[in-house]
Amino acid sequence: MDISVVIPLLNEQDSLKELHDWIVxxxxxxxxxxxxxxxxxGSTDDSWKVISNLATKNNNVKGIRFLKNFGKSQALHAGFDKAQGNVVITMDADLQDNPDEIPELYNMIVNERFDLVSGWKKKRYDSVVTKNMPSKLFNWAARKTSGVKLHDFNCGLKAYHSNVVKNIDVNGEMHRYIPVLSKNAGFTKIGEKIVKHQARKYGVTKFGMNRFLHGFLDLITIWFISRFGKRPMHLFGALGVLMFLIGLGFALYLGIDKLYLNKTGRLITERPQFYIALSTMVIGTQFFVAGFLGEIVLRSRQDKKRYLIKDELNL
Incomplete structure (x- = not known):
């Protein structure tokens, strides 16, 4: 099979048939x-009914229905798991992504040998204040932190070689950082294509300003995971040793001062350095233990399913 088109959705009943016909x-x-x-x-409108009707008329249409709303990352994970195409295209269901971009994205994966190609909505029809400016700031931070030079991490229109989607784990709210996850997994040939952005035709956006806050927090998470996810002791252990040595240094100073230099007979507990030494040594020990526990958890964890499927069609 040439192409799998994976489309996560939430309450998009009005756009689904039009999107389907356009893709076909x-x-x-x-x-x-x-x-x-x-x-x-987890749609609460008639989205699943529309998908069922489309699947009845077209055997190439397949459907997965979650028991409840688990999030876009989990939806993409489920779609990637079922996808059988050599090239996997992801796009949003709100008709803001243009299916006419699919052939060129496909050619970039197959002929130009890219592992992943991300869309760049250079000209947008969103609000400048609530979406464009925060998005530019977010993308700048993502580029600087991850080293992946993309203009639009949030664009839902992307193309992947099948090897990519079968070997990355999209969880939490990490769908924004699939290019970073791909790079960390060893798929380093990542391209970008300017794509058309269309104004929303039906319904309202499901994302508010809080997605950018979540995005920055996820960015910190993925930075930590990419650098220390397989060796948490390297971070927490190093911080713990550093803090402990600082505290030990203060303790040694207080001991020497008490024995040889202090002429006033002042108690060690009356000096601020005592509390600095005590606090840093305790914090250092806690950091070290955190790193040690992280190593234990990493080696003993078991994969747990992050979503529950209620119904499937043609799968």
Whole structure:
């Protein structure tokens, strides 16, 4: 199979048929073999009913329905797990991503040998204050922290070689950082393509300003995981030893001063250095123990399913 189109969605009943027809038109005109995988992330409208009708009429349409809303990352994970195409395309269900971009994205993966190609919505139709400016700040921070030189980490329109989606673990809210996860996994040929952005036609956006706060927190998380995820003792142990040595240095100073230099007979507990020494040694010990426990957890953890599927279609 040439292409799997993975589409996570939440309450997008009005756009699904139009999106489906548009994708099918692109696939047929380019003679691609394909599948469209809709992942209903706990919709409360008639989205699943629409997907069921489309799957009845078109065997290339497949559906996954979550028991409740588990989040976009979990939806993408489920779609990646089921995808059978050599190239996997992800896109949003709100018609803001243009299916006409699919053939060129496909060619960049197959002919130009990219592992991943991310869309760049250079010209946007979103609010400048609530989306464009925060998004630019977020993308700047992501580039500086991760070393992946993309202009638009948040763009839902991306293309992947199948090896990529089968070998990365998208969890939590890490869907924004799939290019970083791919780079950390060894898939380093990452490209970018300017794509058309379209104004939302139906419904309202499901994302508010809080997604940027979550995005920055996730950025810190992925930076930590990429550098210390497999060796937490290297961070916490080093901090613990440093703090402990600082405290030990103060303690030695107090001891020497008490024995040889202090002429006033002042008690050690009356001096501020005593509390600095005590605090830093306790904190240092806690850091070291945290690193040690992190190593134990890392070696004993078992994978746990992060979502529950209620229904599947054509899978």
């Amino acid at each position: 038109k692109v696939m047929q005109s380019n003679h691609f073999s394909y599948e469209i995988i809709f992942i209903d992330d």
